[in-house]
Amino acid sequence: MGFELAMKALVVSLVLGTVAGVRPAKMVPAMYVFGDSTLDVGNNNHLPGKDVPRADKPYYGINLPGSGKPTGRFSNGYNVADFVAKTLGFDKSPLAYLVLKARDYLIPSAITRGVSYASAGAGILDSTNAGNNIPLSQQVRYFQETKAEMESKVGPHVVGDLLSKSFFLLGVGSNDLFAFSTALARQNRTATQADVAAFVSSLVSNYSTTITALHKLGARKFGIINVGPVGCVPRVRVLSPTGNCSDGLNQIAGGFDGALKSMLAGIAAKLPGMAYSLADSFGLSTATDPVAAGFVNGDSACCGGGRLGAEADCLPNATLCANPDRYLFWDRVHPSQRTAMISAQTFYNGPAQFTTPISFQQLALTN
Secondary structure, three states: OHHHHHHHHHHHHHHHOOEOOEOOOOOOOOEEEEEOOOOOOOHHHHOOOOOOOOOOOOOOOOOOOOOOOOOOOOOOOOOHHHHHHHHOOOOOOOOEHHHHHHOOOHHHHHHHOEEEOOOOOOOOOOOOOOOOOOOHHHHHHHHHHHHHHHHHHHOHHHHHHHHHHOEEEEEOOHHHHHHHHHHHHHOOOOOOHHHHHHHHHHHHHHHHHHHHHHHHOOOOEEEEEOOOOHHHOHHHHOOOOOOOOOHHHHHHHHHHHHHHHHHHHHHHOOOOOOEEEEEOHHHHHHHOOOOOOOOOEEEEEOEEEOHHHEOEOOOOOOEEOOOHHHEEEOOOOOEOHHHHHHHHHHHHHOOHHHEEOOOHHHHHHOO
């Protein structure tokens, strides 16, 4: 009982934003993360199976401050979740759910800092890379279980207040598009308009279900990152003899992003107290001139092998560029640490054109 009372007192003080009369630097009491490898901070390292994507070997993490070692982040250092967390006053992303479970530290972290449920390879659809990740629907179920444990420690009222003030970060969808494209290639056919429409509809419907479920569980502040121009990642470019982007894949991404934007506007009007910021990763990527942003390379992987560094994974025997900060992409799919930093800072308080209807900063400050 002593632990429960102490935790309740701590959470109440954090929720009220004061500890001994001093307002903490954190803009929100906690952050909960859902999504794919762009946000994963180690969940997949704890999943069984030989085909599970894991960033558990060099050169991953080579530039991570303080360690320089792999931590499960698909980056040379911090990822987007880390930098969003930093803008909100945390030192980095909350720890991965499976890491916290393994350390028997889920509840202290869930209450005082948050939890990351993001999993590399995950999609909006359960069928995307099935069996090799924590799909979005399962991530929500893990959060539901976490909430129940939180309530058993500090009570439903405190938890409800905490969650209503916390930041829920979501970034998912790219893997669904990759899987859709790969399935068509295996069938040696091109998607029809009807195929694309049905696919996008299924994604948006499932995303809507996710947002509704999280809202029912107490989430109110949603920071959502849309799907970027996945047709321009090195893994896709290398399939072209000229190294060009896949316009078809980018068009599907753009169509999904448009449908996601409409869905969020509609659902926010129906869910009491819901506030959201939709970050336009697609728009930011296509509007950014890599050279003007200080990159010397905008189409190749820093860590990999072969043409565009995209014909091999980032492994200990991979070719490594001299300066990852000068590369837009770290490996053949994922952004470098510097790219992630620029994205997060832009979504926080950058040009208004890249966040709708408000910025991540404004979202964090909403009552």
